Amino acid sequence: IAFSILCFWCFLSSVMSCDSLAGARAPGDIIIGGLFPIHEKVKDLSSRTQPDELTCEDFHTRGFVRSLAMIYTIESINNSTLLPGIKLGYEIYDTCADVSKAIPAALRFISKLNATNRHVEVICNYSGYTPAVKAVVGATYSEVSIAVSRVLSFFLIPQVSYVSSASILSDRVRFPSFFRTVPSDKQQMKALALLASEFEWNWIGVVTSDDDYGRTALEDFLTEVKNRNICTAFQEYLPSYVGHENVLNRTKKIVKKIKNSLANVVILFLKGPLTKVIFEETLKQNMTHKTWIAGESWSNSKQVVSMKDIEKVGTILGFSFKNGEIEGFNDYLKSLSLGPNATNLFIEKYKNLCNSGSDKCIDFNFRKFNNNLSCIENKTDVNILPKNFELGGTYGAHLAITAIAESLKNLLKCNKTEKMYCEGNLNVEPWKILQEIKNINFSQNDGPFYFDDNGDSVNGYDLINWQKINNSMEFVVVGNYKPLEKKLSICKNIISWEKAPTSKCSETCKPGTRKVSDSLSSCCYKCEPCTEGYFSDKEDMEICKKCNKDQWSNNRSAKCENKILVFLAWNDPFAIVLVTFDVIGILVMLVLAVVFAKGLKTPAVKAAGGHFSYFVFVSLLASFISILFFIGKPTDLSCRIRQPLFGIGFTICVSYILVKSFRILLAFQINPKVRDKFKYINQPVITILGFTFLQVLICILWLILTPPFSDKIYHFPKEVLIECSEGSSIAFGIMLGYTGILAFICFIFAFVGRKLPGRYNEARYITFSMLIYIFVWVAFTPVYATINGKYLPAVEVVAILASNFGIIGCHLLPTCYIVVFKKESNNISNYTEAIREFYRGKANSPFPNLQLDATNT
Numbered sequence: 001i002a003f004s005i006l007c008f009w010c011f012l013s014s015v016m017s018c019d020s021l022a023g024a025r026a027p028g029d030i031i032i033g034g035l036f037p038i039h040e041k042v043k044d045l046s047s048r049t050q051p052d053e054l055t056c057e058d059f060h061t062r063g064f065v066r067s068l069a070m071i072y073t074i075e076s077i078n079n080s081t082l083l084p085g086i087k088l089g090y091e092i093y094d095t096c097a098d099v100s101k102a103i104p105a106a107l108r109f110i111s112k113l114n115a116t117n118r119h120v121e122v123i124c125n126y127s128g129y130t131p132a133v134k135a136v137v138g139a140t141y142s143e144v145s146i147a148v149s150r151v152l153s154f155f156l157i158p159q160v161s162y163v164s165s166a167s168i169l170s171d172r173v174r175f176p177s178f179f180r181t182v183p184s185d186k187q188q189m190k191a192l193a194l195l196a197s198e199f200e201w202n203w204i205g206v207v208t209s210d211d212d213y214g215r216t217a218l219e220d221f222l223t224e225v226k227n228r229n230i231c232t233a234f235q236e237y238l239p240s241y242v243g244h245e246n247v248l249n250r251t252k253k254i255v256k257k258i259k260n261s262l263a264n265v266v267i268l269f270l271k272g273p274l275t276k277v278i279f280e281e282t283l284k285q286n287m288t289h290k291t292w293i294a295g296e297s298w299s300n301s302k303q304v305v306s307m308k309d310i311e312k313v314g315t316i317l318g319f320s321f322k323n324g325e326i327e328g329f330n331d332y333l334k335s336l337s338l339g340p341n342a343t344n345l346f347i348e349k350y351k352n353l354c355n356s357g358s359d360k361c362i363d364f365n366f367r368k369f370n371n372n373l374s375c376i377e378n379k380t381d382v383n384i385l386p387k388n389f390e391l392g393g394t395y396g397a398h399l400a401i402t403a404i405a406e407s408l409k410n411l412l413k414c415n416k417t418e419k420m421y422c423e424g425n426l427n428v429e430p431w432k433i434l435q436e437i438k439n440i441n442f443s444q445n446d447g448p449f450y451f452d453d454n455g456d457s458v459n460g461y462d463l464i465n466w467q468k469i470n471n472s473m474e475f476v477v478v479g480n481y482k483p484l485e486k487k488l489s490i491c492k493n494i495i496s497w498e499k500a501p502t503s504k505c506s507e508t509c510k511p512g513t514r515k516v517s518d519s520l521s522s523c524c525y526k527c528e529p530c531t532e533g534y535f536s537d538k539e540d541m542e543i544c545k546k547c548n549k550d551q552w553s554n555n556r557s558a559k560c561e562n563k564i565l566v567f568l569a570w571n572d573p574f575a576i577v578l579v580t581f582d583v584i585g586i587l588v589m590l591v592l593a594v595v596f597a598k599g600l601k602t603p604a605v606k607a608a609g610g611h612f613s614y615f616v617f618v619s620l621l622a623s624f625i626s627i628l629f630f631i632g633k634p635t636d637l638s639c640r641i642r643q644p645l646f647g648i649g650f651t652i653c654v655s656y657i658l659v660k661s662f663r664i665l666l667a668f669q670i671n672p673k674v675r676d677k678f679k680y681i682n683q684p685v686i687t688i689l690g691f692t693f694l695q696v697l698i699c700i701l702w703l704i705l706t707p708p709f710s711d712k713i714y715h716f717p718k719e720v721l722i723e724c725s726e727g728s729s730i731a732f733g734i735m736l737g738y739t740g741i742l743a744f745i746c747f748i749f750a751f752v753g754r755k756l757p758g759r760y761n762e763a764r765y766i767t768f769s770m771l772i773y774i775f776v777w778v779a780f781t782p783v784y785a786t787i788n789g790k791y792l793p794a795v796e797v798v799a800i801l802a803s804n805f806g807i808i809g810c811h812l813l814p815t816c817y818i819v820v821f822k823k824e825s826n827n828i829s830n831y832t833e834a835i836r837e838f839y840r841g842k843a844n845s846p847f848p849n850l851q852l853d854a855t856n857t
């Protein structure tokens with residue numbers, strides 16, 4: 001006991017002898033080091049000639065409050081059952097925001113504690129080396145953290161920073177023992193990009209400081225926005241030091257540029273003092289309409305927020321590290337009590353400053369922080385952050401100590417035993433703590449806390465908006481960003497603007513147009529109207545989409561119209577004319593049928609075929625009816641009916657005429673032997689049925705193999721043509737050609753028999769009607785092949801009508817004329833007389849049988 005008391009006295013005396021180095025310390029079983037910028041800068045660093053002690057100036061309340069958060073957390077843990085029987089101690093050094101002051105502190109951390117003094121042992125194998133300090137919390141500035149981590153990394157002493165956010169510190173090879181309770185700046189850039197996307201800002205100005213912080217931030221930001229179609233309107237650099245002679249001139253230029261730019265949103269990756277310079281110039285130039293996005297470095301800077309007229313620069317939004325409540329910390333700040341045997345020079349200095357009326361005093365004028373994001377539009381309910389210390393950083397320091405304590409608990413096996421004490425060796429090697437700290441996972445206010453593989457925190461950011469409340473600018477929490485979920489939540493209704501500003505290089509392209517980027521930037525573009533047949537239904541479309549094949553559109557269309565269905569409609573004038581003729585034809589035919597029926601017994605009708613004439617009527621009726629299927633909207637059924645109906649019908653007609661002309665030829669055949677031979681062939685019913693059957697066969701094969709169908713033709717710009725596709729034009733041709741060949745044979749027979757007696761001039765009529773038929777269909781073929789459109793069926797209808805009327809005119813009308821008007825000549829003697837005259841002087845031959853009607857013979 002005496003020895004340990006002696007030890008402790010020695011220890012204290014060494015503290016006393018070099019007190020300005022460790023500003024705050026408390027003894028304990030396990031000592032944790034701390035690095036905080038209690039002062040803002042080192043005095044006279046540039047005129048230093050000897051490696052003597054450095055002195056600091058400008059008390060920094062933020063750093064001070066963070067160090068208090070560390071002390072308070074350690075004391076709370078001592079007072080709790082987290083590490084039963086173990087007392088944590090601390091050694092806190094002031095870095096004065098400078099590496100030159102932080103390095104001696106780092107050396108102290110790695111020094112060994114023996115009875116008389118502290119020294120760094122020079123050995124080869126440090127595996128069993130146990131320095132006085134087992135873990136370090138700090139530092140604030142990334143630059144300092146990097147330097148310190150380089151020293152501590154060799155000894156694998158865990159270092160946990162509470163605000164250093166430079167993305168380079170995620171490098172596990174260069175900084176293997178570095179952890180932080182805040183995310184890497186990369187996450188902040190992700191959050192910024194999401195913010196810009198959320199408000200559709202794609203033309204953003206960026207001003208950064210000309211140093212590692214600014215350049216890295218800009219680089220990360222550009223990487224992040226590259227794939228989001230967000231562009232930077234300008235990227236400007238300001239010298240990093242406020243005192244630099246160029247700062248004012250550059251600021252003037254930059255603010256002018258901002259003023260003249262289309263970008264209404266400007267991101268400032270600057271430290272507080274430079275931001276202040278920019279805003280002073282902004283106010284001088286009366287620029288009040290811009291929206292400023294704060295990097296984490298100044299989003300809750302007291303220096304900037306307390307500027308005069310700061311509310312006039314426009315809207316200010318920014319991200320700050322996730323804030324959290326440390327229970328009881330506010331009371332502790334008010335009392336600033338010290339633990340047993342602890343010393344703290346910073347508290348003394350703070351109390352002196354505060355008592356002498358400096359503005360460095362902690363501002364307790366803020367509401368209790370509520371972790372829940374509340375979108376309630378009631379100014380008394382919003383979360384307002386304190387101004388001269390930062391909740392995010394203090395919470396970060398609290399988390400850092402908790403993380404170290406948790407890893408100690410696991411390492412020292414504090415919960416493996418029934419009894420409440422830890423069984424591990426207290427003089428533990430730091431690298432063992434490092435192993436444990438990677439695996440910690442404890443719960444914080446809202447969810448678990450752990451380090452990711454890069455040693456970064458999975459905690460995110462709060463989005464804050466500067467608002468004037470009760471005549472002073474306040475930091476109001478209006479949203480948050482969670483890196484794990486990559487999710488940005490914003491309470492848009494409580495942001496201080498009336499309407500979210502727009503920040504775009506080009507006007508939005510309206511529906512009906514598309515973007516055509518100029519070569520400079522993908523965010524600047526012209527709008528080009530969509531061409532015919534194309535459309536764009538949303539704003540800012542890259543391409544115009546093609547209309548469906550049954551739709552069309554004009555220039556500049558936002559949508560497509562349905563194409564009009566086109567076919568030979570019943571109400572089409574031409575169709576009306578055709579149907580009229582069709583009906584007339586049917587009526588005429590019916591009248592003629594009646595006349596034929598009445599005069600069936602007369603020689604004229606008998607000569608015209610007698611009962612066989614009904615074949616003609618039936619077939620003509622079929623042809624006339626088939627015409628009706630050519631008009632109206634084509635369906636598969638009507639397409640399949642119309643051609644066969646016409647083809648078969650007309651084949652009956654033509655075969656009937658063929659039989660008739662064959663008869664005539666036979667009747668006036670002079671050579672009886674030939675006539676007798678041909679008599680065997682002269683079987684009218686079989687002939688007609690046979691020829692017709694062949695046509696029926698053709699049609700059936702056609703319908704089975706390649707049936708016609710109704711088809712839509714989309715070639716026309718605004719119309720869809722519905723027409724019958726014949727399925728196989730060869731089959732169609734065979735059907736027509738077959739009738740045509742029959743007609744041609746008729747024509748030949750009739751032509752041969754055309755010299756028959758004047759009265760018996762049937763042959764001339766047949767010749768004539770077949771000529772009409774052949775002429776019509778020969779003319780039809782090229783017209784049908786070339787014409788295209790809804791009148792195509794009309795062409796065929798005309799051809800059918802012409803053929804039908806040809807048959808009526810040449811076969812039925814003359815007979816009827818005789819039956820009705822020439823009754824006196826309509827007797828058998830007249831006919832025989834005429835024939836006798838014909839044969840007079842020729843070979844003696846019996847009278848030909850003029851009756852075609854087989855039943856009458």
Ligand SMILES: *[C@@H]1O[C@H](CO)[C@@H](O)[C@H](O)[C@H]1NC(C)=O
Nearest residue numbers: 072075076077078079080328
């Ligand atoms: C320590 O614990 C006691 C009782 O458990 C409590 O009254 C006291 O406020 C605690 N002190 C701190 C600093 O937490």
Ligand SMILES: *[C@@H]1O[C@H](CO)[C@@H](O)[C@H](O)[C@H]1NC(C)=O
Nearest residue numbers: 113114115116117118119120
């Ligand atoms: C402490 O270190 C000094 C010098 O480094 C050495 O002389 C002394 O023996 C050490 N004391 C103990 C107790 O190890």
Ligand SMILES: *[C@@H]1O[C@H](CO)[C@@H](O)[C@H](O)[C@H]1NC(C)=O
Nearest residue numbers: 124125126127128129130429
């Ligand atoms: C270093 O020391 C540790 C224990 O002190 C030992 O286990 C290890 O083998 C040593 N390494 C080398 C390379 O000597």
Ligand SMILES: *[C@@H]1O[C@H](CO)[C@@H](O)[C@H](O)[C@H]1NC(C)=O
Nearest residue numbers: 244245246247248249250252
């Ligand atoms: C700033 O600009 C003014 C006028 O443009 C010029 O005279 C002056 O030299 C500049 N100062 C610096 C430090 O560049």
Ligand SMILES: *[C@@H]1O[C@H](CO)[C@@H](O)[C@H](O)[C@H]1NC(C)=O
Nearest residue numbers: 259281282283284285286287
């Ligand atoms: C800004 O406005 C004030 C008063 O409204 C005016 O006096 C001053 O000239 C303006 N400054 C500039 C740069 O426009």
Ligand SMILES: *[C@@H]1O[C@H](CO)[C@@H](O)[C@H](O)[C@H]1NC(C)=O
Nearest residue numbers: 005008027087339340341342
């Ligand atoms: C404080 O130090 C004194 C000796 O200086 C010691 O007796 C006492 O136990 C210490 N108190 C604590 C709580 O460690």
Ligand SMILES: *[C@@H]1O[C@H](CO)[C@@H](O)[C@H](O)[C@H]1NC(C)=O
Nearest residue numbers: 368369370371372373374446
């Ligand atoms: C925060 O939200 C949780 C869950 O939504 C709720 O239980 C809690 O009461 C809220 N806290 C406050 C202070 O509103």
Ligand SMILES: *[C@@H]1O[C@H](CO)[C@@H](O)[C@H](O)[C@H]1NC(C)=O
Nearest residue numbers: 375376377378379380381382
């Ligand atoms: C805002 O909240 C306060 C106190 O919570 C309440 O008195 C006031 O009526 C609320 N105002 C509105 C507009 O809801």
Ligand SMILES: *[C@@H]1O[C@H](CO)[C@@H](O)[C@H](O)[C@H]1NC(C)=O
Nearest residue numbers: 081082083409414415416417
């Ligand atoms: C210790 O472990 C037991 C079970 O193993 C658990 O129930 C208890 O809550 C733990 N205590 C602490 C302080 O973690």
Ligand SMILES: *[C@@H]1O[C@H](CO)[C@@H](O)[C@H](O)[C@H]1NC(C)=O
Nearest residue numbers: 440441442443448449450451
């Ligand atoms: C941390 O613990 C929580 C629950 O306690 C769990 O959901 C989460 O997955 C854990 N995270 C890791 C990285 O282990």
Ligand SMILES: CC(=O)N[C@H]1CO[C@H](CO)[C@@H](O)[C@@H]1O
Nearest residue numbers: 075076078079086087339340
């Ligand atoms: C074991 C131990 O020393 N616990 C102390 C930790 O710190 C708190 C607050 O200062 C003290 O109350 C405990 O006694």
